[in-house]
Amino acid sequence: MxxxxxxxxxxxxxxHHQNVSRAAGELSMSQSAxxxxxxDLESQFAIQLFDRVGKRLQINELGTRLRPDAEALVSRALELEQAFSLHHIAGDLKVGATLTIGNYLCVPLMRDYMARTPDSRVQLEVANTDTIAREILDFKIDIGMIEGEYHHPELQLEPWREDELVCFCAPDHPLxxxxxLTTAQIxxxxxxxxxxxxxxRQTFDRAFHHHLYRLDIVLELQHTEAIKRAVESGLGVACLSTITLQDAFExxxxxxxxxxxxxxxxxxxxxxxxxxxxxxGIKQWLDVCTL
Structure with a gap:
């Protein structure tokens, strides 16, 4: 070999880092090593995997094409090493989840995953759909749980569960x-x-697409709880997943x-x-999600 x-x-x-010094830090190696x-890797096969732009290394077309196979091979090798040394069935997992899923649905999934694999840990990153998709494409996380459709030739998207948004307001709001609600009131x-x-937002825009250009959008916020607080304060009406609103409605x-x-x-x-x-670990997580 x-x-x-x-x-x-x-x-x-x-x-990942596009920088030798940061890569060296991650691997606990010297920059020269x-x-x-x-x-040596490039010389052995007479190839070039990166374009050198000053001190920055930009992965080129060949490197991009070979990267997924290298990721898969290293992941399998690390899993085998873990099985040899720790006898784990599943190891640590990096999960990316959109805000509604991460804040309201992921905790029981993490609990069940760690109950099945007591020595394992789940690292959860919560961000919006676009960010999670980019992190998966860059192999920064293992699996994503997202609320919106995202089409990319390198991504496999599979249905998990159904959800529904609901419009809402404060109890003393005129509506x-x-x-x-009539169109005029909306x-x-x-x-x-x-x-x-x-x-x-993707689901809302699709449902209201005929009226979007006429809607009076006074705030666009990244966090569900901030939207709920703003509505409670009487700043307007909003639309979020029913998952996030059940307690407030009750x-x-x-x-x-x-x-x-x-x-x-x-x-x-x-x-x-x-x-x-x-x-x-990924198979175990998917198994937990189907319970």
């Missing part, structure tokens, strides 16, 4: 006792929405608004890189 796993780890670290390992209201790029601090003319149903998905090796 002309290459070593260490050379592949160096290649992947440099591809990282440069030497990368040079609170309206049986069903256009006259001040709206507080999630930011563009989020799955929630307490009476927020009230739902009926908009049957708009389809606010959506599907929640899990997403993987198509070339990501499905480790025992």
């Amino acid at each position: 002309k290459y070593t796993l260490k050379q592949l780890q160096v290649f992947l670290a440099v591809a 990282v440069s030497g390992a990368l040079k 609170a006792n309206v049986p069903e 256009l006259a209201a001040q709206w507080i929405l999630r930011e563009p790029g989020s799955g929630t 307490r009476g601090t927020l009230v739902p608004l009926r908009t049957p003319q708009f389809d606010l149903r959506r599907t929640l998905y899990w997403v993987l890189h198509r070339h990501k090796y499905r480790s025992a």
Whole structure:
């Protein structure tokens, strides 16, 4: 075999950081050792994996094409090493989740995963759909749980569970006792929405697409709780997942608004890189999600 796993780890670290010194720090190696390992790998096959731009290394077309296979091979090697040394069935897992899923649905999934694999840990990153997709494409996280559809040839998107958004307001808002919102009332209201790029905003925009250009959007916020507080304060009406609003509806601090003319149903998905090796940890996580 002309290459070593260490050379592949160096290649992947440099591809991730696009910088030799930061890659060296991640691998606990000297900069010269990282440069030497990368040079040896390229020399052995008479190839170039990066374009050198000053001190910055930009992965080129060949490097981009080989990177998923290298990721898969190193992941499998690390899993085998873990099985040899610690006898784990599944190891630590990096999960990316959009805000609604991460804040309201992931904790029981993490609990069940760690109950099955007591020595394992789950690292959870919560961000919007666009960010999670980019992190998966860059192999920074193992699996994503997202609220919106995201189409990319390198991503595998699979349905997980159904969800529905609901419009709502404060109990003392003028629309609170309206049986069903009319188009005129919707256009006259001040709206507080999630930011563009989020799955929630994607669903809202699709449902209201005929009226979007006429809506009075006064705030666009990244966090669900901030939107709920703003609505409770009387700043406007909003639209979020029913998952995030159940407690507030039960307490009476927020009230739902009926908009049957708009389809606010959506599907929640899990997403993987198509070339990501499905480790025992990923398989275990998917198994937990289907319970």
